[in-house]
Amino acid sequence: MITSAVLHAKHFKLLVVGGGAGGLGIASKFTRKLPSGSLGIIEPLEDHYYQPGFTLVGGGLMTLDSNRKKQVNLIPKGATWIQDKVETFNPSQNTVVLRGGEEISYEYMVIAMGIHLRFDMIKGAVEALETPGVCSNYSPFHVQKHYQEVMNFQKGNAIYTFPNTPIKCAGAPQKACYITDSILRQRGVRDKAHMIYATSLSKIFGVDHYVKALEKVAQEKTIEVKTKRNLIEVVTNNKKAIFELLGDDSKPTGVTEEIEFSLLHISPPCTAPEPLRSSHFADKTGFMDVDPQTLQSKNYPNVFGVGDCMNTPNAKTAASVSTHLKTVDTNLTQVMQGARPFMKYDGYxxxxxxxxxxxxxxxxxxxxxxxxxxxxxxxxxxxxxxxxxxxxxxxxxxxxxxxxxxxxxxxxxxxxxxxxxx
Structure with missing residues (x-):
């Protein structure tokens, strides 16, 4: 909702774009520092999800409702909620244009738009998610379906995928696979399942320190790990998943592999949100180009980033946001006081x-x-x-x-x- 205050006050000392973990966190910090009404937060959605809980929802260990709250109850006191979406950034004028056509100006801005799920980048995936046997823990609209599919599973291939793009919570596809293994064992049908973890990476996990432990888990659970595989198409009429095989440079080799499935869990490719990708804030990958230590925009010193929308080299997890908040809280305050940012994000x-x-x-x-x-x-x-x-x-x-x-x-x-x- 665009409140009456916004209709008369289209300028904010601090404008926060995004009402996820990063946006709410930074808004909460600065509403305790700035005068009431001088901070605006742009977020179109009414529901706010605790997304790290989706793994457990998909495994029947939590309910979706317990991971959902109304956004209106989370907006910090003193902030103005603009229930709309940014369509265009105009950093040279310090303004944004909303989907509804309204222009909002700012003195400082924090971009916390998160990362977008792109099921549409896999041919047939959007349609497949509405058919039996195909699901994803990444979407609040399909996460409960995963548990239903696991409970209905009788036999065949159960495939869990990892895309060849940046992704939020890179461990989530494995988590879903391991929980499914446990449930199938509890149901007494595990011996009728051939479980496959198909990842675009050259190893089971991106951090070497945990690779051996995870390889041991997969081996003990008799899960086949297929590396350098990227899901490119889902054929629903005969339940086939088509993968492109990747080279050491993570680029397609021109070779494909078809695998039939009874259960397919899709971990979607992810990109930065479109308004950010097409803005002057983005690098060539579409993510917000920031100093990886200060989290300040490289080209616009009155703008900072928080969360998954940035091009920092850290893994994109909710836990990362906590240290982002600490860094931006200190550095943006410094900039507001006319000083140089000095706090360094440790990549946690x-x-x-x-x-x-x-x-x-x-x-x-x-x-x-x-x-x-x-x-x-x-x-x-x-x-x-x-x-x-x-x-x-x-x-x-x-x-x-x-x-x-x-x-x-x-x-x-x-x-x-x-x-x-x-």
Missing amino acids: ASCPLVVSTNRVILAEFSPNEILETTPLNQSKPSYWAFLMKRYILPVLYWKGLIKGHWNGPSTIRNFSRLLKTK
Whole structure:
């Protein structure tokens, strides 16, 4: 909803584009610093989802409703919610144009538009998702279908895919595969399933530290791992998934492979949102071009980025947002005061890899190093990490992250490292 305040006040000290985890988190931080009404947040959707919970929803371990809240109840007090969508960025004039035609100006802006699911980039996938046997934990409209399909599965190939593009939560396709294995065993039909994890990567996971542990999980569960495979088409009438085989450079080799399926879980290609891709903020990949340490736009110093929409080298996870918020909170405040940004984002990301219905490998890392929080062996599947994934992290998200109170686990990690050295 565009409130009456916006109709008369089309200029904001700070404009936040996007009402996901990053947008709400940064808005919450700055509404505590700026005068009431001087911050606007643009977000078209009425429902806000705790997306890290989708893996558990698809596994029947949580409900979709428990991972959904109304956006109107999450907008921080003092901020103005503009329930619309940005169509055009005009950074040279410090304005954006909304879908409804309204122009909004700003003094400073944070872009937190997230990443878009592109099922349309796979031929036949959009239509296939509406047919039996095809599902995806990535979409709130299909995540419950995954659990239904797993519970109805009788025999055949169960295929889980990983695309040849950037993707949010790169561990999610594996999580869905492992949970499915557990459910099929509980149902007594696992021996009738040939489970396949088909990834575009050259290995099972992008972070070497966790590769051996995950290879062991796949081996113990008799899951066939097919590397350098990219899903390009779904043929619904005879239930075939068509993959292109990739070379070492991740480019197509011209060779394809057809695999019949009874169950197909599609992890979609992802891109930056179209208005961002076509803007002066984007690099050649379409993602927001920022300094990877300060998260400041390389070309427009009054604009910062948060979350998955940026071209930073970190994995695109909700956990990354916590440290993004800490960095932008400090650096944007510096810029507002006429100083240079100095806080450096450490590249932190986390992926709680659910390997069964009650065990998790808690992966924490940056592009350059492992950043585990606890003194325990987090590469070992554990029940305590599952309890954290299931019960603690959702509360941390709703009560901490989007409220601007959680800046990541660096303080806990530093204390943990002291314990390790003693």
